[in-house]
Amino acid sequence: MDPKPQPQLPPGVHVLVHDWLSANAVVLWDDEHTASVVDTGHVTRARATCDGVAGALAGRRLRRIVNTHLHSDHCGGNARLQREHGAGAQCAIVVPAGELPGAGAWEQPESAVAQAGQQAEPFRADAGYAAGDTLWMGGLPWQAHAAPGHDDHALMLFQPDAGVLISGDALWEHGFGVLFPEIDGGDGFAAQRRTLLRIEQLAPRLVIPGHGPVFAQPGAALERAHTRLDVFEADPPRHAAHALRVLLKFHVMEQAHPPTRGALARWFASTAMVGRALRRFWPGQSESEVFEQTLDALARVGALLPRGERVADPDLH
Ligand SMILES: [Zn+2]
Missing domain, CATH: 3.60.15.10 (Ribonuclease Z/Hydroxyacylglutathione hydrolase-like)
Structure with a gap:
């Protein structure tokens, strides 16, 4: 060929x-x-x-x-x-x-x-x-x-x-x-x-x-x-969940060193666009629940690597 x-x-x-x-x-x-x-x-x-x-x-x-x-x-x-x-x-x-x-x-x-x-x-x-x-x-x-x-x-x-x-x-x-x-x-x-x-x-x-x-x-x-x-x-919350994964992964990629889970959770809770997505698509869930779901979804596909207290990007850290 x-x-x-x-x-x-x-x-x-x-x-x-x-x-x-x-x-x-x-x-x-x-x-x-x-x-x-x-x-x-x-x-x-x-x-x-x-x-x-x-x-x-x-x-x-x-x-x-x-x-x-x-x-x-x-x-x-x-x-x-x-x-x-x-x-x-x-x-x-x-x-x-x-x-x-x-x-x-x-x-x-x-x-x-x-x-x-x-x-x-x-x-x-x-x-x-x-x-x-x-x-x-x-x-x-x-x-x-x-x-x-x-x-x-x-x-x-x-x-x-x-x-x-x-x-x-x-x-x-x-x-x-x-x-x-x-x-x-x-x-x-x-x-x-x-x-x-x-x-x-x-x-x-x-x-x-x-x-x-x-x-x-x-x-x-x-x-x-x-x-x-x-x-x-057909499924706007699916798109919104994808958006949160992209934003979280991007934030980790911006860091020179793997951030801690705590720092990531604080960033998630304090980012205005994330907050608007949460209020619109997951009004009944807490920020920390949606954060854990987002991080877990990224970890499951290997897009982020939780290592103890830190979370790394597999291509960068
Ligand atoms: Zn763009």
């Missing part, structure tokens, strides 16, 4: 594939002298992201940082990259226009990062972009498309000539990001359905996802995503 062919990206497009804590970064050579980057990973990996981006620039100047959405795993390197490449007009941070007010003000308790109990370095956005806009990157026009579902303000970037989609967390090869608006009683399932249909209409040849390797011919990935969405839509 022939080996699986490697997907061909347009020249000047370089994907730095990271892990589940840190989203992929896409470096695009705009011309001989300048380049853009889409998404910048998690703050705890910012040093490595800056080094990776610097290598991929091949001597070009980074003139623009674009974010698909402002989750901590997609914009954690913004501040450091901008410090290293020059603020404002030198190296502008461009975010979804709907996020522009308050973008990057993670020190504010109402910010998305604070609400999810995550870590990020604050930054100041310089401009916004919206669905219908065209961004010239890598010497090619990229169309911005709305990608609600995982995040109300998320955008995808599509290059029609090459048939390449930068999908963020709207579509991975095996799944998609948690539909966070659904946790707060918003429109998550229907929005995600619209986003998947939009991807089908665009009919990309290649997808550069927010996490995982680049993949070709996304028909099978879209089918899997629809099936997953059907399951969640």
Whole structure:
């Protein structure tokens, strides 16, 4: 059997594939002298992201940082990259226009990062972009498309000539990001359905996802995503339980050393988004009960490893 062919990206497009804590970064050579980057990973990996981006620039100047959405795993390197490449007009941070007010003000308790109990370095956005806009990157026009579902303000970037989609967390090869608006009683399932249909209409040849390797011919990935969405839509508490598992696992991944069970339980009880999920989906249960259930479910599948009083991530600690 022939080996699986490697997907061909347009020249000047370089994907730095990271892990589940840190989203992929896409470096695009705009011309001989300048380049853009889409998404910048998690703050705890910012040093490595800056080094990776610097290598991929091949001597070009980074003139623009674009974010698909402002989750901590997609914009954690913004501040450091901008410090290293020059603020404002030198190296502008461009975010979804709907996020522009308050973008990057993670020190504010109402910010998305604070609400999810995550870590990020604050930054100041310089401009916004919206669905219908065209961004010239890598010497090619990229169309911005709305990608609600995982995040109300998320955008995808599509290059029609090459048939390449930068999908963020709207579509991975095996799944998609948690539909966070659904946790707060918003429109998550229907929005995600619209986003998947939009991807089908665009009919990309290649997808550069927010996490995982680049993949070709996304028909099978879209089918899997629809099936997953059907399951969640039929059973919203199942989706909410999945969201809590993702948030807890992510919090452990953010720690340099395995945290104690007690510290994790305190984080769980004090995180605003977790509290809202508990009140909405498990009003009759205590925080500690739902915490134990969430941790047990992650331990059963080997996603977290309780070791005595500490809880480790099997890939990181
Ligand atoms: Zn995300």
